Amino acid sequence: MRRRLRREVLFFRLCTLPAVLVTTLVALVPLGLLFFNSLKNQHSGAPSLEYYIASFGNAFFMRTLATTIMMAAGVTIAALVLALPLAYLLARRTALRNVIMPIITIPRMLPFVVIGYAMILLLAPMTGIANRVLMGLGILSQPAFILFDWPGQAIAFVYTGIVVATAVLSGVLMSVDPQLEDAAISMGATRLRAFFVVTIPLAIPGIIAASALIFTSIVTSYAIPVMLNGRVPYMVSLLIASNLLTLQQPHLAYAQAVIVSVLAIGVTGLSQYILLRYGQNGGRK
C-alpha cells in the first residue's frame, strides 16, 4: 500500500516535470544568468557591483528612470479616473455592456504597433487628422508637434490604460452587489455619494490590481516609446535597449534591466500584498 502511494506521487511528479523543466530552461536560467552577468565585469569577468554603482550614480539614468516612473504613475491615475465611471456604467447596464464590450475588447487583441499607427494617423504634424481639423478651424496657425513630445506618448499610453482599466474594473464592479448602493440611497444618500462612499471602497482591490497592471506595462513598454519617437522623454526601456544593442555595454544593460524588473515586480508584489492583507475586509470600515 505504501509503495503504491509512493508510485502514485512519483507519477504526479512526472506529470509536472515538463512544465517545470520548460520554465526553468526558458525563464529561470536565462533570468539567473542575466542577474549573474550584471554582477560581473564585462571584460575581465571579475565580480563587481560597478554597473549598479554606475547606473545609480549616472544622472541621466536616474533622470530617465524618474521620468518613466512619473509618466507611468500619471498615466495610471489618468486612465483609472477616466475609466472608472465607464466601467461602473458597464457593470450596471447590461445593454450598454453588450454594445461597448467589443469596443474595449478588440483593442486589447491588437498589437501595440497598430495603436501606434493610429496615433500617428491622428496626431502627426502634417498629415494627422487632429492637426488638420484644428488648423482648418483656425484654432492653430501652425501644426502642433504633440506626437514627438511627451504628450503624444502619454496619449497613447492613456489609450491602452483606459482599455485595460475598463475591462478589469467592470469585472470587479459587477461583483459589487447593487443592493448595497440601493440601501445607501434609500437611507438618503445621493447616487453620486453612494458611488463614492459604497461602491468605490468595495472595488478598491480591483482598482489596486488594475493600477499595478497598467503601471508595470508602461514602465517596460518598448514599442510605443520608439514609434512615437521618444527622444523626449527618454523612457528607461529605450536606454536599456540602446546600451544592449548599439552601445555594446550588455552588462550595464543587464544591471539596468535588473533594476527595472525589481521595480516592476516590486509594484506587482506590493499590490498582491495589499490585496492579501487588506483585500478581505477592504472597504468594510
Added chain:
Amino acid sequence: MSAITETSAPMRRWTFGGLFGTGVLVVYVGIMLIWLLFPIVLVLLASFQGRLEVSLSLSDFNLDAYKAIPPAYWEAFWFTVRTALTATAVALLIAIPAAWAMVRGKLRGRRIMSNLVLIPDVVPQLILGIALLTVFIPLHLNNSFAGVLLALVALSLSTGLRFTEALLEGLPEEYEQAAQTLGAGRLTTFRLVTLPLIAPGVAIAALFIFMQNLVTFELLFFIAGPNASPIAIRLFSDIVDRGVLPYAVAMAGVLVYVAMAFYTLVAVVLGPKYMAGSVMSRKG
C-alpha cells in the same frame, strides 16, 4: 432577482440636478466611445483610402493599399499564426497534466511549483526577452522559429497553467472519486471523466492564449530577426526604418479584422459576458 431589485430601488426623482447629471453622463460615454473607437476607425479608413491623410469623403475608396501589401508581410503574418498555434498546443499539452497533478495530487511544494511556472508572466516581457537573447545567441536560437516558439511556449504555459488550475479547482472531486470507486484507474478517470468536463474551459483558454501569442511584442523583439519576425515586429521595424507606409497601414487593418473575427467567434460561442474582467492577459 430583478423584481426584488426594482421594488427595493428608491423612486427616481426627476430633478434639474438629476437631468444635468444624466446629460453629463451621456456626453462622457459618447466621448469615451469615440476615444475608444478612433484607432480602429482611423486605421481602417486610411487603409481603404491608400494614403495617410484620412478624409471623410467616400469617393476615394480603393483597395490599392491592400493590393500593395508585400509578400514579406504575409510571410510574417503566417509565421506569427504558425508559432502562435504551435505554442498554444504545446503549452496546453504540458499545462493540463501539470495542473491536474498539482491540484489532484496534492503534492508537497505545489505553491512553489505553480509560482515557478508563473514567472514568465510576472517578469516584464522586455526583460525576459533580453535574458533570452543572451542565452539564445550562443545556442543559435535567436532569429529562428524554434527560439520564438520556445519563448512563446514559456509565456503560454504560465497563462495556460493559471487557467487550467482554476478549472480543476472549480471541478468537484466527487465525479472522479465515483469513477474510481467503480474501478477506473487514475488515467482512465482522467481520460473519461476529467478531460470531458474541463474541455470547454480548455477550449476558451486555448483561444485566449492563441490571441495573446499573436500580439506578443516585447518578449520577442530581441530574439526575432529577418528569418523569424512576427508581423507586429515587422510592422514596427518598418515604421522605424521607413516611416508610415500605406501598405503597412493596410496590414494593420488586416490585424484589426483578425481581432474582430476572433471577438465575434468568442462572443458567439460564449456570449459577451465572458469578455469582462481580466480573462485576457495584460500585455495585449
